[in-house]
Ligand SMILES: O=C(O)CCC(=O)C(=O)O
């Protein structure tokens with residue numbers, strides 16, 4: 150794992166050591182304050198270079214191109230919400246996805262490394278976190294070319310873990326609005342305000358390659374703005390659940406990836 154993660158800076162292999170505990174505390178404080186934490190330089194430049202070299206041809210040959218209109222919920226209808234409510238305004242998303250069964254190497258190794266899941270669980274105050282067993286959804290790598298982006302949405306899982314493999318020259322920013330809703334209050338009017346471009350609490354983050362980003366995606370609305378220029382934005386998305394064995398239904402797999410497995 151030393152050749153993948155910078156373990157000198159981020160000693161995930163020394164669980165419960167003072168340095169590990171300090172890192173967990175810092176991540177927890179950031180999560181409490183901002184709904185996210187970032188560990189820059191988390192993975193080594195060689196790993197980034199190899200992963201990009203390995204995955205780039207696969208994006209050209211076999212990625213699922215995801216182009217569709219959707220609302221922020223990724224659901225056709227929301228119970229209790231009129232179909233013409235502005236919170237259901239549709240937006241367009243275009244990007245390319247490689248699924249877990251198409252991504253191996255260092256990303257799979259990191260995803261399945263128990264010390265990584267243990268560290269993440271500690272930052273989120275969970276007893277444990279487990280990788281999904283879903284052959285498609287477990288870990289994905291997404292590629293955004295010029296003009297492509299991922300539009301406004303809430304995630305299904307409480308937290309989302311990403312690792313930027315290659316940053317674009319311009320655009321491709323991560324925009325987010327922390328705690329736009331809660332599990333008890335859907336705040337439809339606040340959602341409508343955000344979609345109308347009128348939410349003053351919108352924040353923007355420009356990630357650098359190698360950064361691990363963890364954010365509360367379930368109630369934080371977020372999007373990736375369109376990439377500009379010839380360098381693609383390539384990012385791994387690692388999904389963990391509090392129970393072992395999580396997987397999508399065949400219908401969800403087809404909705405997200407265009408195929409079932
Ligand atoms: O590409 C990113 O930075 C965010 C990805 C994301 O929001 C998602 O996969 O749900």
Ligand SMILES: [Fe+2]
Pocket residue numbers: 302303304309366371
């Ligand atoms: Fe997301």
